[in-house]
Amino acid sequence: MHDELPAVYLLAAPVGGFVSDFSVSALRILKATRTVFVEDLASSAALQQVLGRMHALDENHRFVPLTGDESEACAAADALIARGESFVVLANEGIASFMDPGLTLLQHLTTRHAGAVRLEPVGASTALDATLLVNAVDCGRFAFAGHFPESHDFKALKLLDWPCLFYVRSDSVSAFFAGLATALAEVPWDHQVVLTANLRFGPGLQRRVVLAVGDNPEPVAAFLRDLPTSAPDEQGGGPHRHRFTATVVRTRTRPQRQ
Numbered sequence: 001m002h003d004e005l006p007a008v009y010l011l012a013a014p015v016g017g018f019v020s021d022f023s024v025s026a027l028r029i030l031k032a033t034r035t036v037f038v039e040d041l042a043s044s045a046a047l048q049q050v051l052g053r054m055h056a057l058d059e060n061h062r063f064v065p066l067t068g069d070e071s072e073a074c075a076a077a078d079a080l081i082a083r084g085e086s087f088v089v090l091a092n093e094g095i096a097s098f099m100d101p102g103l104t105l106l107q108h109l110t111t112r113h114a115g116a117v118r119l120e121p122v123g124a125s126t127a128l129d130a131t132l133l134v135n136a137v138d139c140g141r142f143a144f145a146g147h148f149p150e151s152h153d154f155k156a157l158k159l160l161d162w163p164c165l166f167y168v169r170s171d172s173v174s175a176f177f178a179g180l181a182t183a184l185a186e187v188p189w190d191h192q193v194v195l196t197a198n199l200r201f202g203p204g205l206q207r208r209v210v211l212a213v214g215d216n217p218e219p220v221a222a223f224l225r226d227l228p229t230s231a232p233d234e235q236g237g238g239p240h241r242h243r244f245t246a247t248v249v250r251t252r253t254r255p256q257r258q
Contacts, residue, residue: 005118007086008077008109009033010133012123013047022054026123030056035080035087037105040067044092066102074108081113106136110208118206121199128165131245134208135194137163139247148176148246154183157191161250168195168244176246177220180213194247195220197227205242213248 009029014021030036030051038044041063051057064076066089080087089102109117124130132139145164146152149172156164157180168176177193184191191213198205209223227242 005116006081006084007118007120009086009088009120009122010106011088011090012121012125012129012133013091014123020054022051022056023123027051027054027056029122030061030088030090033086033088034060035062035064035076035085037064037066037073037077037087037089037102039092039102040065044090047090047092066105070104073105074112077105077109078112081117103136103138106134110136110210119208120206124199127167127199127243127245130199131165131196131247134196134199135163135247137194137247137249139163142247145248148172148179154179157184157248157250158187164248166246166248168246170241170244173224173244174217174220177211177213177217180248184213189253190251192249192251194249195223196245196247197223197242199243199245 011026011029036057038048044063048057048063064073066073077087089105091102106119109119119134121130121133124133128144132142142163142165143156143160145154145156145166147167147169149169152166166176173195180191180193193211193213195207195209195211197207205228207223207227209219211219211223
């Protein structure tokens with residue numbers, strides 16, 4: 001059922017603003033959708049003109065600005081989702097989650113429409129960029145804390161109030177949460193994890209969930225049970241291992257124990 005949900009395509013802008021570097025899949029998606037959310041109409045006009053000359057945009061496209069009254073953009077997204085219509089969020093530069101209005105829309109989508117849409121990162125150069133696109137966390141500053149279990153650093157979570165991103169090996173997700181709980185047991189803050197699976201391995205495989213760091217392992221186990229046991233890769237090859245990323249976020253100060 002996941003692949004039948006309307007998609008929100010989060011398009012990263014090419015490095016350096018070279019529009020000719022847009023991928024084939026990005027251009028295909030722009031042609032196939034009718035609504036594009038942009039930072040603002042004025043600053044994105046040049047980008048729209050170039051994409052028009054590349055036959056990715058035409059007069060049938062509708063552009064919704066993310067600046068100004070953010071509630072209007074969220075209401076426009078609500079209406080599209082209610083109709084089951086997919087749409088694009090297009091950054092002028094970089095990736096949409098670094099735009100303040102883009103982040104506001106993503107947070108709206110992941111809270112009000114959790115489970116009703118699928119977030120599709122497009123054009124990200126690395127899994128790190130793709131994670132930043134879909135995690136709906138303010139990552140104006142963040143730390144990459146390594147690969148679990150081979151090379152990671154939980155100490156960063158105690159020293160920084162920034163989100164910390166990890167790559168997590170497919171057979172180590174439960175161990176990752178257990179290690180987090182142990183490492184953070186003595187710090188005075190609560191943490192949550194935005195856990196993503198298979199960001200670019202087809203809509204039927206992608207998953208995103210927000211989990212609290214704590215002693216109860218059942219939500220993690222339920223998330224893992226929901227994943228297909230195996231699936232072919234994009235080229236139709238053999239089964240692949242699931243790819244996981246985790247964004248750990250400090251949420252609030254714990255109340256002092258009496």
